Amino acid sequence: MFAVQFDRFGSPEVLFLGSLPEPHAGQGEVRVRVRAAGVSPVDVGLRAGRSPASKKLALPHIPGVDAAGVVDEVGPGVTGTAVGDEVFGAVDVSRLGGASAEFAVLAFWAAKPASMPWEEAGASGTSVETATRVLDLLDVREGTTLLIDGAAGGVGSVAVQLAVARGARVIGTGSPANQAFLASLGAIPTVYGQGLPERVRALHDGRVDLALDLAGAGSLAELVAITGSAASVVTIADFTASHHGVRLSRGELGGEPTGRHGLAAAAALFEEGRFRLPLQEVFSLAQAPRAHELAAGGPRQGKIALAVPPVLTTPAA
Numbered sequence: 001m002f003a004v005q006f007d008r009f010g011s012p013e014v015l016f017l018g019s020l021p022e023p024h025a026g027q028g029e030v031r032v033r034v035r036a037a038g039v040s041p042v043d044v045g046l047r048a049g050r051s052p053a054s055k056k057l058a059l060p061h062i063p064g065v066d067a068a069g070v071v072d073e074v075g076p077g078v079t080g081t082a083v084g085d086e087v088f089g090a091v092d093v094s095r096l097g098g099a100s101a102e103f104a105v106l107a108f109w110a111a112k113p114a115s116m117p118w119e120e121a122g123a124s125g126t127s128v129e130t131a132t133r134v135l136d137l138l139d140v141r142e143g144t145t146l147l148i149d150g151a152a153g154g155v156g157s158v159a160v161q162l163a164v165a166r167g168a169r170v171i172g173t174g175s176p177a178n179q180a181f182l183a184s185l186g187a188i189p190t191v192y193g194q195g196l197p198e199r200v201r202a203l204h205d206g207r208v209d210l211a212l213d214l215a216g217a218g219s220l221a222e223l224v225a226i227t228g229s230a231a232s233v234v235t236i237a238d239f240t241a242s243h244h245g246v247r248l249s250r251g252e253l254g255g256e257p258t259g260r261h262g263l264a265a266a267a268a269l270f271e272e273g274r275f276r277l278p279l280q281e282v283f284s285l286a287q288a289p290r291a292h293e294l295a296a297g298g299p300r301q302g303k304i305a306l307a308v309p310p311v312l313t314t315p316a317a
Helices: 041-048 052-056 118-122 125-138 154-165 176-185 196-203 220-227 262-271 285-295
Strands: 002-005 016-019 030-039 066-074 086-090 103-106 108-111 145-149 169-174 188-191 210-213 233-235 279-284 303-307
Touching: 002 285, 016 285, 030 118, 030 125, 030 285, 041 052, 041 285, 066 103, 066 118, 066 125, 086 103, 086 125, 086 262, 108 125, 108 262, 118 279, 118 303, 125 154, 125 210, 125 233, 125 262, 145 154, 145 220, 154 169, 154 176, 154 262, 169 176, 169 196, 176 188, 188 196, 196 220, 210 220, 220 233, 279 285, 285 303
Parallel strands: 145 169, 145 210, 169 188, 210 233, 279 303
Antiparallel strands: 002 016, 030 066, 030 103, 030 303, 066 086, 086 108
């Protein structure tokens, strides 16, 4: 099969499109012919060799954990999904990749709404499940006021919408350039950084019940002060959490089991017109180096995706 891959660590230029053996669905898995895959900062860190998990990789390695496609192989123990179904989800995250290819094996998935663009579906998996997990941990519900620090990125732009769909009032932080984007998602926007408690008080004269840190920018002490309790704050990005008494929920490459109900819920909200997966940019597979370069940059608006054509001639090995 054709696949984006790297056989050494380094800059985005180490990525190339080449041939590798096809994977096959195992117990409780499905294989899809990929139509789109996501690119995240996690993929960038692994490729660059900066992530501790890079040491676990067997090279050559196919990056990407999120994908959407058409099921062409169903593993033992799978029910309710058949060959020909259009689905979106993610690989077994312990494999640290495998999605940016002609075929990918998904460990969790949901039916893709017919009208959802492939690129949105392909970049959704781990962001939707991560956002769902942390909203569940915080018990976000109707009437909650939730502050999300780092609300414009891949997980943040999803978390805003899912929280609003639960009936929460959401205050979201982002860069000055992302204020209108945050408002379009349903958040009350403000900029991040020093002086956040004062800005939040100016926007909202009531209690802020909960806070979610997705930025890892050193704001935990302020978030605890804003909510009045460390128990009301969760982070997926700040590994100093224990120093503040804050819960750390691991991010896109793992975490607490949740029953994986986020994708189906997001699909239902999409069909109701209450959810979309914001995409900053879509690239072809051959443009994977450019996609990784963008993913390594500064603040983003949503996700980055790779589009995979239905038919592509397999490059020579």
